[in-house]
Amino acid sequence: MSGAQRPEILIAALAFGTLALASSPARAEVEFSTRAGLWSGTRLNQPDEGLFARAEIWMRSTTALNSVLEVRTEGWVSTDPAGDNDAGIEVRQALVAAKLGGLRLEAGRDVYAWGRTDRINPTDVVGPRDHRRLVDDENDNRRGIATVRALVDVAGGELSLHWLPEFRATELPTVAVPGVEDVHPDSPEQQFAVRYERFGAAFDWSVSYAQVADRTPWVSVAMQGGRPVTSLRHPTLRMFGGDFATTLGPYGVRGEAAIYDYDDDDLTGVARRRPAIAVVLGADRDFPGQLNVNVQGVVRMSKSLPETPPALAPVALRNGTVQIAWRDTLTGGTVRVRKAFAADRASVEASAAAYEGGGRFAQMRASYAIRDGVRLTALAERFEGNAATLFGGLKNNNVISLGVRVGF
Numbered sequence: 319m320s321g322a323q324r325p326e327i328l329i330a331a332l333a334f335g336t337l338a339l340a341s342s343p344a345r346a347e348v349e350f351s352t353r354a355g356l357w358s359g360t361r362l363n364q365p366d367e368g369l370f371a372r373a374e375i376w377m378r379s380t381t382a383l384n385s386v387l388e389v390r391t392e393g394w395v396s397t398d399p400a401g402d403n404d405a406g407i408e409v410r411q412a413l414v415a416a417k418l419g420g421l422r423l424e425a426g427r428d429v430y431a432w433g434r435t436d437r438i439n440p441t442d443v444v445g446p447r448d449h450r451r452l453v454d455d456e457n458d459n460r461r462g463i464a465t466v467r468a469l470v471d472v473a474g475g476e477l478s479l480h481w482l483p484e485f486r487a488t489e490l491p492t493v494a495v496p497g498v499e500d501v502h503p504d505s506p507e508q509q510f511a512v513r514y515e516r517f518g519a520a521f522d523w524s525v526s527y528a529q530v531a532d533r534t535p536w537v538s539v540a541m542q543g544g545r546p547v548t549s550l551r552h553p554t555l556r557m558f559g560g561d562f563a564t565t566l567g568p569y570g571v572r573g574e575a576a577i578y579d580y581d582d583d584d585l586t587g588v589a590r591r592r593p594a595i596a597v598v599l600g601a602d603r604d605f606p607g608q609l610n611v612n613v614q615g616v617v618r619m620s621k622s623l624p625e626t627p628p629a630l631a632p633v634a635l636r637n638g639t640v641q642i643a644w645r646d647t648l649t650g651g652t653v654r655v656r657k658a659f660a661a662d663r664a665s666v667e668a669s670a671a672a673y674e675g676g677g678r679f680a681q682m683r684a685s686y687a688i689r690d691g692v693r694l695t696a697l698a699e700r701f702e703g704n705a706a707t708l709f710g711g712l713k714n715n716n717v718i719s720l721g722v723r724v725g726f
Contacts, residue, residue, distance in 0.1 A: 345383070351376040351725030355695075358718040360401030361450050363491035365714050370401040372452050378411070378726070388415045392429075392462075400450040410462040420471040427462040427484070432513075432526060433574050434561040436612055438652060438671075440576035440596035441526055441559035444482065444511055446533040448489040454683065454697045454721055461486050475516040480528075482509035487552065488533040490640070491715065500550040501538075503531040523562040530555055532580075534640060537633050538588050548633075553584035572614075573599045582623060588630055589637045591620040591646065600652075608658035616650040616673070618642055639676075639708050648674045663687045677703020677710035695721045 353374045359367040378392035392411040399406040413426035433439025437456070444463070451459040464484030470477050485506035509531060515524035535550035559576030575597040585592050600614030620643040626634040638644040650673035658665040664686040672678040682698045697719045703710025 346379055346381040348377065348379040349726050351723065353721065353723045355452065355454065355719050355721030357401065357452050359714070359716070361452065361491060361715050361717070362400065362402060363712055363714045367401070370398065370452065372396060372398040372401065374399070376725070386416055386418065388417070389413070390415065399452065400448075401452055402450075408461065410460065412462075422469040423467075424469070425466045427464050429460045429462050430465075431457070431460060432524075432561075434522065434524075434563040435572045435574040435598040435600055436602075436614055436652065436654065438598050438614065438616055439561075440574050440598060441524075441557065441561060443528050443533065443555060443557045443576075444480070444530060446486045446488045450489050450491060452719070454695045454719060472514070475514055478513045478515070480511040480513070481507075482511060482530060483507040485509070485531050485552070486533070487535060487550075490535070491712070498537070498548050498550055500535060501552070503552050503554075506531065521562065521564045523560065525560040526557075528555075528557045530557075536585065536588065536637050536641070539630055539633055551584065554581050555579075568603050570602045572601070573597075582621075585637075586624050587626060588633050589623055589641075589643075590626050590634045591622045591638065591643050593618065593641055593643050594621040595619040608662070610656045610658075612652075612654040612656075614652045616652070617647070618650075618673075619647045620645070622646065635706065639706065639711065642673065642676070642708065644675060648676070650674060650676065671709075673708060675707065677701065677707035679709045691725055693723045695719075695723065697721075 353376065355372055357370045357372070360370055374394050374396040376392070376394040379390070381389045383389060390411055390413045391409075393407070393409040395405070395407045397405055399408075409427060410429050411427060413424055413428050415422060415424040430442075430445030432442045432444060446461045446463065447459045448461055449459060453459050463482060463486050465480055465482055467478055467480040483506055485502050487500055487502070509529060511526065511528035511530070513524060513526040516522060531552040532555040533552070535552060537548060538551040539546050539548050541547070556579040557576050559574070561572070561574035563570070563572045565571065575595070577595055578593045580592055582592070595618070597617045598614055600612065602610055602612035604610050635644075642648070650671065652669065652671040654667065654669035656665060656667040665684065667683045668681070669683075670678065670680045678701075680700045680702075684696045686694045688694060698717070700716050701709045701712040705711055705713070
């Protein structure tokens with residue numbers, strides 16, 4: 319197990335030790351899940367990988383210490399989470415929560431998943447992901463981060479203040495930039511967010527502001543000792559955005575938008591443009607026979623930066639591709655069709671996504687519940703497009719997998 323994972327072991331020991339010492343079986347709800355799968359390749363964007371097998375054990379718990387305090391935990395251990403022959407452990411949640419009337423105070427590590435649109439969420443800048451993970455549910459690749467937050471009931475909704483003292487990067491396929499150091503920000507304790515949310519009504523919505531180090535890395539080149547040194551940087555990102563979800567007749571309608579602001583001096587010279595505005599608008603509808611169709615449109619606008627030196631053009635191209643900012647304005651869309659059978663005991667889902675000039679992505683997913691708590695899954699993913707495009711550059715990530723999940 320790598321040295322970078324030792325903090326995970328310490329956090330896990332503290333979380334589960336607290337749970338064992340401070341709770342009794344009658345006051346703790348503990349769930350386990352076992353997941354195993356066989357994969358035709360990895361998500362490390364490498365060719366000719368062969369078959370990979372991996373197994374994971376997940377645990378989550380909620381423990382009421384008394385009428386005020388509650389401890390929530392969730393994490394997993396895996397034999398080979400990314401198919402690189404290295405075992406892994408992740409503490410996604412290790413949170414102590416105190417409820418004081420309309421005020422809630424929470425501290426520890428937790429998963430952030432902001433946004434109401436389907437899979438593409440412009441406001442979701444706080445929580446990192448690990449896109450190398452061999453998972454058949456993309457929510458399982460979310461990573462937890464340390465947080466101290468206060469949540470209070472205000473005007474029929476919830477106002478939350480978040481201090482985010484831990485930085486964790488979104489992990490991309492390692493072969494994209496081999497042997498390059500990922501330089502984390504010097505002052506992660508300066509990260510924070512504010513959010514107001516209304517939910518549980520006919521019209522749900524939220525507005526949020528976050529100032530964080532960009533989880534998605536930017537390639538940066540600097541001269542050191544007369545030679546170029548390449549690294550991955552995480553400039554400060556400020557996001558103001560909002561989302562909504564409602565119904566109009568038989569349609570479910572969702573929208574989400576965000577405005578992005580960077581310290582442009584950090585990106586000048588290694589990027590031609592950077593994200594400025596992203597908007598997603600979508601609708602879904604249920605049809606007879608347990609059929610659901612979901613369609614979304616995406617618009618992204620970017621701010622142009624000073625001209626990139628010719629020698630750094632490949633770096634700027636790579637940054638524009640990863641950050642979805644290769645044009646001043648570009649459009650895209652997603653479609654997802656899901657057919658369920660026998661009261662959702664089995665389902666088949668097909669989805670696709672495309673960006674203008676960015677290639678195409680398609681996914682097929684099927685599941686079948688053998689019995690309660692035991693589910694078989696099958697997954698196939700395909701990337702298409704020019705090698706320089708967002709999806710076309712990931713053709714080596716085309717995979718097929720078969721898996722089984724026991725538990726949640």
